[in-house]
Amino acid sequence: MSLPEPPPARPPTWGQDPDPSPAPAATGRWTPVRAATCASAACLVVLLLGVLAGRPDAAVLGVAPLLLAVRALHGRPAGPVRARFEAGDVDDDPDARGGGGRLHATLRLEGPGRWAAVTTTRQGRRGTEVLVRLADERRLPVVARTVRTGPQEVATAVVQGVGLDGASVAEPTPPVTRSTVVLPATTPLLDLPLPSRLRGLTGPHESRRPGEGGGLRDVHPWAPGDRLRRIDWRVTARRSPDLRELYVRREHAQAEAVVVLVVDSRDDVGPDPRTWRGSVAPRPQDATSLDRARQAAASLARAYLAAGDRVGLDDLGVRRRPVPPGGGRRQLDRIRHALALTAPEGEPAARLRPPRLPSGALVVVFSTFLDDESAAVAARWRTAGHRVVAVDVLPRLRASGLYDRERLALRMMTLTREDRMAELADQDVELVTWRDEPAVALRVLARRAQRRAGAGVAR
């Protein structure tokens, strides 16, 4: 019976690469190539046999390669070959115009060899293998194609110097790696849901409190504190022709919404369930759940901030200081950078209580809901009175190529997850799936809350 694969001994590391080392070098030892040496020896043997047998036609067969081999033997290079990555230049990539999903770096080679064999890999998968002319120094643009965001490996390269005519080779350099952080892109959104309570006396939204700047709230008899310019003389003339009482027009106040985006970084799963163990990285053209969460959170942050609201960011998987709610363009940059650095970090500690949020904030939870924790946290926030929107960022799964046992496990997981999300809906948590048309789903949620003036959740 086929045994299931053992669990990984440590968390997946394909998404977290250390910073590139300065310039690791090999020891500088060059060794003759066995095949070339044997070929030269064979040519010498044929020459000797031809001379001894009195056959000059046989003797001259290998003279040309033999002469070049002797020349290559004496021109054998010495010294180490160095390889290091530098920042890439987008101008080196003619295909980069108008197209995203490309990570650039420049591989710089230095060494005494004539050629260099460059082998690249990415996240453990084979990349490109090229044999290039070295000539002491060479700069090679390296391009990686991926739709992934966050901490990303551009490439890992191993370089081996090759001597004249391929007669000698240097020791391969230690692997050099280039990593970068890819900021999440944003997608335009339509109307957005608002929290149950708006805050402050300024902002883009009309609140239910009396104030200034909003629409007409009511017409009320003048009271001390009302400004004289608020007096509505037409209503006053109609209701109190003798001017015994003055009437003022009262308006709704303007207010801003506080939105807290909560990303569940504990899961980073792709559409292929076979990669969920973490031992194999998802394919570069497959956006994982965390990529979708980053894109969704960045899109919402951009839309809310553009409307003038305050947006904060928290992480369910890692306990670190959250990005407090704020507004403006720089807040969007802060949130995008924080989202890009959000990644699974080992075994997450169990939370005793959900993170604290500003009162009346709209909470948007981005999660795969593959376990109970994120759903439980969302339900507790809803119980505490927050309006909670749960965004399902699990990509559409690919079941093709799965074994029967894996298909069965996937089916069981899907059923459990559907039950969990149905329970969330019962607890008045609004669900949005970030797949086909998330903007439409968010607009539906937004219109559901616009039944009364002054925003808020319909109760």
Place this chain on the structure above:
Amino acid sequence: MSARFGSEGFGAWVLDRIGPTARAPRGRGEQPEVTVRTGPAVPAAAVRAVLALAAVAAALVAGTMPGGVVPPGVLTLLVVVALAPAVVPRAPVAALLVLVVGVRVLLADPASPLVLAVLVLALHVVLRLAAVVARVGWRGRIEVAVLTDDLRAAVAVQVGAQALALLAGAVLGAGGAAGTGGWHVVGMLAVVGLAATAMVRPVRPWWRGQPDA
């Protein structure tokens, strides 16, 4: 079979043991994940094909030389040996091809100048391309600058070798295999000279690396 290899059968049993990467290979026509931008380059498979053609040409020309008919089985073996450098260039099979062709020329009648020129050129091409493709895999790419590197010296040496081949043909045509004592001496001097040049200790031994490294 099901009891031994599980419900998915032998294929799944093997793939489980190879590793998870074996189940998700890169699709055909899919661009590689990482590309290195170089100068004009050719696929290594094309260079291997040229290498195979040159080697097979050398083997067939040597095998069909007059003087002693080569049985079809041996000729097939010759072609297999000729294909080996293109398949496993890191193994010393190109040396085997040189030895086989050399022995065949020794056993055959004296070669005509045209045949000799073809053999001299083909063996040189085989050894040069084998040294190149040995450094890169089947899916790799080879810069054209690598193939043309030091081409002037290679052409000069090849022209000299062709001149020597013409001279050898003339010597054989004039005096036959026997009674050519003059070139014997020259040949032995060449062997000794090349061996001594190869074995002389270099000024800076390569096995010690760079002094300041």
